[in-house]
Amino acid sequence: MTESESPFSIERLAHSPDALKVFIALLLLLCLLGVLQFWTQRKKGDSVLLVGACGAGKTTLFLQLRDGTVHQGTVASMVENVDAVQLPAEKSGKKCSVRMVDVPGHPRVRSRFEQYADRACGIIFVVDAVDFLPHKTEIAEQLYEVLTNAAVFKRRLPLLLACNKADQGARAHTVDFLRRRLEREVEALRGTRDTLGGEAGGQRGSFALARPGQAFSFDAQARGGGPRVSAGALSALTGDVTSVTEFVRACAGT
Numbered sequence: 001m002t003e004s005e006s007p008f009s010i011e012r013l014a015h016s017p018d019a020l021k022v023f024i025a026l027l028l029l030l031c032l033l034g035v036l037q038f039w040t041q042r043k044k045g046d047s048v049l050l051v052g053a054c055g056a057g058k059t060t061l062f063l064q065l066r067d068g069t070v071h072q073g074t075v076a077s078m079v080e081n082v083d084a085v086q087l088p089a090e091k092s093g094k095k096c097s098v099r100m101v102d103v104p105g106h107p108r109v110r111s112r113f114e115q116y117a118d119r120a121c122g123i124i125f126v127v128d129a130v131d132f133l134p135h136k137t138e139i140a141e142q143l144y145e146v147l148t149n150a151a152v153f154k155r156r157l158p159l160l161l162a163c164n165k166a167d168q169g170a171r172a173h174t175v176d177f178l179r180r181r182l183e184r185e186v187e188a189l190r191g192t193r194d195t196l197g198g199e200a201g202g203q204r205g206s207f208a209l210a211r212p213g214q215a216f217s218f219d220a221q222a223r224g225g226g227p228r229v230s231a232g233a234l235s236a237l238t239g240d241v242t243s244v245t246e247f248v249r250a251c252a253g254t
Helices: 010-015 017-044 058-067 110-117 133-147 150-154 166-171 175-195 218-223 242-252
Strands: 047-052 081-088 095-102 120-128 159-164 229-233
Touching: 047 058, 047 110, 047 133, 047 242, 058 081, 058 095, 058 120, 058 242, 081 242, 095 242, 120 133, 120 150, 120 242, 133 150, 133 175, 159 175, 159 242, 175 229, 218 229, 229 242
Parallel strands: 047 095, 047 120, 120 159, 159 229
Antiparallel strands: 081 095
């Protein structure tokens, strides 16, 4: 078919109102499909966020995942580390690329989490399994803020409690201990904030973690439509990060 024979040639469109209407309708449909695809991808998210308190090992884990080494060690960071991490896809054997964001754990810059939450497809909450007890309240407060974040709660983002420093042997608390203790700490914190009417530093637009009168637990939260929380041990320093790579693959859908 030549250009002059095309149903959408300029001459035919100029002299045929019906053809022009069809052309405009098709153009609008293509635009609509493009917008829907864009928003679907945005809703799903393309980033895995590394969050947690200072010294938990987030940057060490970030470097281990990205480079396979921690180089000469790390120091507490006040700025985000953002880069694509290449992981072999478990099913196809091909590598998958996942955008990873290492969010600083310092309280002064922790609010930057908000900037990345809308693009997240998963969250890795890194916990220092050795030095947990002295900082349990601070860790629980940060976890509470993440779990009640509107973008996290409404989209039911998967969250991994990454219990770091498992290479320390008996000095490191077990995954089960950390999970149960964090549930207790978050429940105590929830009670305090509920008593104060949400004025104890809760985020605007945050969501309740449990129904009134119901004790908080990660399982109950998931059953109630909240984020799904799993937990695993790892050692970012030695490269024993299987629990993390499996979680990232699942978030990326590979």
